[in-house]
Amino acid sequence: MASHDYVHGYSERESVRLSDQANTLEELLHSDTKYPAGSKVLEAGCGIGAQTIILSRNSPHAQITSIDISEESLDKARRFAAKEEVQNVQFRVESIFDLPFEDESFDHVFICFVLEHLNEPVKALASLRRVLKKGGTITVIEGDHGSCFTHPETGAGVKAWNSLVEVQAKLGGNSLIGRQVYPLLKRAGFTEITVSPRMVYSDSSRPQMEEGFVKRTIIPMVEGVRESAIEMEIIDAETFDRGIEDLHRTAEEFGTFNYMFFKGVGRK
Template sequence: MKYVHGYSGRETDRLSDQANTLASLLHHDTQYDPGSNVLEVGCGVGSQTIFLAANSPEANFTSIDMSEVSLAEAQSKILERGFRNVSFQQANLFDLPFAEESFDHIFVCFVLEHLPDPQRALAVLKNVLKEQGTITVIEGDHGSAYFHPDSLYAKKAIQCLVDAQSALGGNSLIGRQLYPLLTAAGYKNVSVDPRMVYADSSKPELVDGFTRKTFTAMVEGVEATALERKLISKAEWDKGIADLYATAEQNGVFCYTFFKATGWK
């Protein structure tokens, strides 16, 4: 799995901004029973792990990631906040070091978009899920972004991110595909709940936390790739980024939809 956004300190900050800004939208209804064993797949630097641990303090979480550096950062965050219900392990989700039916629940957030075969990943995860266990999957969809003032250049900059991720085998439009992916992988009673971020100047925390520091920062992160691959000219890129920031000004509006899906084994 190749991570299109990279592993810089700026990306770590962006992930934290994103998680903090979207916690109530995405995680307010993610809670697990006391004593249940939950596998968090692709925990990264622990930005989502913090909210999982806080929302279900008596559940037991095993959080895995391929990056040793990210796991160390995640563990530091969890210990700093005094949580004792999370253990971390370096692992590849396509080669899980767990016995079949080891977990009551599985949580996957912003992971499938980076995989060349997300349906296979979901099928592999199903093997370590107990009968009647649940999976929760959260993904964004960059095709859902729309804004005011409208801008062709901003749309071209966003498309650069979509194309860059596709070139690495990922799919940043995957949010709209969660229902067919989960059903094809054999999960039952699949339900998908779209969750829109709407940010205008009456919501300054969302404007700053999402429009500026999450979405626009994410697009900015692929500048070098976009220019190297000649996906866009430097002048068009600069105009597109400037126009994205304009949507965070007094008369700007930005909308984006995340998709939260659940299914049962």
């Protein structure tokens, strides 16, 4: 994947979506990630800093270096961090594949929702392993679009959803990567690997999840590939738009939505 082939784009709407996603899933994905005071942490692919704020809040006395390939995203991350009065994070424009740090520079590495966008995820993990101290840990979080189950499920809804999977694949990414977290970490040379599935389930008895995850995170994520999916002739406009309408029904009174994230931790 080229450095800037981010399937969801860099629009302001995408920034809002990423922030909503991080806040909605904070307890599910991040409650068990805390780093000791004084430890040096590398966050790889921080984007606009949505996860960075949570990392900083959970580990206020760790020293966090957050990198991303996009200067535009980092500008937003810096503004976001300043607004939240984050004190323990340094932002840098760097590539995961060409890290300027010396071997064994960090106690811990954190990477969330990044590997899905790379066509060489094992190479990226191996690069991160190089700068990790012996005995240090890496934490990897990825979703898996193949884990999506909805009610009601319609043909148009499934096609709209799958168009996201196909667009990402054509850009060199892999939105089904969640199920591969364990083997990827193993191939990159990590040991003591544990992977825990983190399920998101939404129905009308869980209005916060319906609003924060389905309406403000998932559906906008699919809508974001509309133009690309149509241009690539993966789906026609009418079917896509009807599919989006059907996906909205999964967040109504009689709808349900199910999705799985995978969180892996390995040691060098």
